[in-house]
Amino acid sequence: QKEVEQNSGPLSVPEGAIASLNCTYSDRVSQSFFWYRQYSGKSPELIMSIYSNGDKEDGRFTAQLNKASQYVSLLIRDSQPSDSATYLCAVNRNNAGNMLTFGGGTRLMVKP
Amino acid sequence: DADVTQTPRNRITKTGKRIMLECSQTKGHDRMYWYRQDPGLGLRLIYYSFDVKDINKGEISDGYSVSRQAQAKFSLSLESAIPNQTALYFCATSSRNTGELFFGEGSRLTVL
Numbered sequence: 001q002k003e004v005e006q007n008s009g010p011l012s013v014p015e016g017a018i019a020s021l022n023c024t025y026s027d028r029v030s031q032s033f034f035w036y037r038q039y040s041g042k043s044p045e046l047i048m049s050i051y052s053n054g055d056k057e058d059g060r061f062t063a064q065l066n067k068a069s070q071y072v073s074l075l076i077r078d079s080q081p082s083d084s085a086t087y088l089c090a091v092n093r094n095n096a097g098n099m100l101t102f103g104g105g106t107r108l109m110v111k112p
Numbered sequence: 113d114a115d116v117t118q119t120p121r122n123r124i125t126k127t128g129k130r131i132m133l134e135c136s137q138t139k140g141h142d143r144m145y146w147y148r149q150d151p152g153l154g155l156r157l158i159y160y161s162f163d164v165k166d167i168n169k170g171e172i173s174d175g176y177s178v179s180r181q182a183q184a185k186f187s188l189s190l191e192s193a194i195p196n197q198t199a200l201y202f203c204a205t206s207s208r209n210t211g212e213l214f215f216g217e218g219s220r221l222t223v224l
Contacts (some may be wrong), residue, residue, distance in 0.1 A: 008152075043202055043215040044155070088155070092211040100211050104154040109215060 004091050006103035014111055017090065019076040021106050023089030026070070032070045033065055033091035033108060048074060055059045079110040113146035115139045116216035118203050124222045131190040133219045135203030143182070145204040145213070146178060159185075161186055162208070193223040 003060040004025050010068075021035075031048045032051050036044035050056045050072065061073040076083055089103040116137045125131055135144065146158040157170030159178040167178060175197060177189045190197055203216040 034212060041200070041218075041220075043218050044213075046214070049210075049212060052143060091214070099157075099160070100206075100213055102155045104152075 002023060002103075003101045006089050006106045008086075008104055009039045009107040010109050011106055012109045013079050013080060015081060017079050017110075019079045019083065019108055019110070021074040021076075021087050021089075021108065022071060022092075023073065023103055024071045025089075025101075027091070027093050028067075028070065030067075030070075030091045030093045033063070034063075034090040034092070035063060035074045036088040037070075037085045038088060038089060038105070044088055061105035076108075079108075081110050081112050084108055084110045105111055116191075116203055116205055118216035118219045120219060121126045122220045124224065125193055126196055126224050127224075129191055129193050131193050131221065133201055133203075133221070135186045135188070135216055137184050137205045137214075137216075138216060139205050139214060140183075141205035141207050142183065143206045143208060144180065145201045146176075146186070147204060148172060148191075149200045149202060149218075151215075158188065165191070187215045190220065190221075193221075195223045197206075197221065198223045 006016045006023050011027040035048040037047045038044040039064040050065045057105040060077045064073045086107045088105045113129045114222040119220050120133045142163050156172050158169050161180045166178050179187050200218045204213040
């Protein structure tokens with residue numbers, strides 16, 4: 001079992017819809033969770049971080065964390081074609097020096 | 113100016129040549145990392161350094177070496193490049209507290 005798992009996609013949604021991206025992790029001691037957005041050929045860019053159970057909203061983005069079920073999700077409301085990218089989930093297990101472990105990423109395609 | 117700067121951004125070289133990728137940062141972070149990204153394989157950690165005197169191997173260090181010349185500088189070397197080292201390489205930094213990574217713009221290396 002991979003430490004951090006994501007569906008590789010592509011996830012295709014129409015413009016204006018809600019895109020839901022999911023990530024599961026295997027290590028229960030994980031404490032910090034991050035979502036990065038990566039456009040093709042570009043570097044990953046941090047868009048959300050979440051540390052406690054529940055929802056965290058930032059503009060059109062909402063991160064959801066459920067530590068009991070060991071999953072974290074990212075919702076993108078009113079999806080735009082410019083949201084088309086690969087979304088990487090990263091987990092900080094708070095051991096091994098606060099190192100992040102990345103999932104393989106989910107490719108999102110928002111169609112006009 | 114970018115907080116994490118990589119040079120060169122693109123490089124084409126031949127099998128057997130020595131290549132150095134350089135990274136410098138102005139974020140004041142102690143920790144620096146080199147990642148490699150290949151299509152379908154996500155981000156893989158090559159080497160990381162928690163301070164100037166600390167160098168650690170990541171999951172795919174074979175064929176690579178690093179040097180931490182200063183707190184702000186971390187270089188990656190391929191002593192004898194081979195075609196399967198063709199990839200997109202990212203330098204990243206983080207603070208010791210959160211583990212949140214900040215990436216450079218990437219260096220695309222092609223080995224013929």
